[in-house]
Amino acid sequence: MGKMIYLDNAATTKTAPEVVQAMLPYFSEYYGNPSSIYDFAGKSKEAITKGREQIAEVLGAKKEEIYFTAGGSESDNWALKATFEAYKAKGNHIITTKIEHHAILHTCEYLEKRGAKITYVDVDEDGIVKLDELEKAITPETILISVMFANNEIGSIQPIKEIGRIAKEHGVLFHTDAVQAFCQVPINVDECNIDMLSSSGHKINGPKGIGFLYIRKGVKIRSFVHGGAQERKRRAGTENVPGIVGYGAAAARANASMKERTDKEIAIRDHL
Known part of the structure; x- marks a missing residue:
């Protein structure tokens, strides 16, 4: 059998060797529970802080605005469900698009059964959101716009800056599923x-089972997973320390090589 040539990196990527090496000590050497109070556990806590800082740096965010999750789907669910719950007093209307990932579309279906009004905006022949249609869809009851940054099937990159401007001008929260865009x-x-912004580690040569939700300071959404006080009381559960370490290392690695990788991908695309 010949060597396999893998061409499905939009689905998942191989964990980079240096990412694996960064993770290994946190399985068997520094395995303390970061919520514990003794010095040994402090190594795990320090590692989480470093991972948070590495990711925040890529986004120009504050480290306190990064909340670790189990992946992009959890982050998407958290952003939509918690916003709907927290901003009910203002309204029940959410705007998204017809080409979102199922983590968004199925969550919207769930919320519709619980009283949410969802508008699914069309895209043009290139898979780009129709901005005029999106802006016209905004009503006094609109609480959230959720548009994916880059599509996982057709690769279209949305005019996120323009969508963010529209949302801000109308006093509406803006979430983006950036699973296919973070560090790309x-x-x-x-x-x-x-x-708010969702991402997942395994898309950038990091490990599976780890993601994050960026939540801007001042956005009033509540916990999605209840239990302990982890993630500043917003996401309960013992932290996946090796996963966080790996995600931080993968983000730093991917951010540093972004231009080089983009140039290579463009060259390969044009050659094909």
Whole structure:
């Protein structure tokens, strides 16, 4: 059998050797529970802080705005469900698109059964959101706009900065599913007026089972997983320390090589 040539990196990526090496000590050497109070556990806590800082740096965010999850789907669910619950007093209307990942579309279906009104905006022939249609869809009851940054099937990259501007002008929260965009294209949450952003480690040569939700300071959404006081009381459960270490290392690695990788991918695409 010949050597396999893997061409499905939008589905998942191989964990980079240096990422694996960074993770290994936290399985068997520094295995303390970061919620414990003794010195040994402090190594795990320090590792989580470093991972949070590495990810925040890529986004131009504060480390306190990064909340670790089990992956992109959990982050998407948290952003939509918790926003709907927290902002009910203002309204029950959410705007998204017809080409979102199922983590968004199925969550919207769930919320519709619980009283949410969802508008699914069309895209044009290139898979780009129709901005005029999106802005017209906003009503006084609109609490959230959720548009994916880059599509996992057709690769279209949305005009996120323009969508963020529209959302801010109308006083509406803006979430983006950036699972396919984080560390693939430059993202600055302030420049794009992004209030929440989802991502997943295994798309950038990091481990599976780890993701994060960026939540801008001041956005009032509650816990999605209840239990302990982890993640500043917003996401209970003992932290996946090796996963966080791996995600941080993968983010730093991917951010440093972003231009080089993009140039290579463009060359391969044009050659094909």
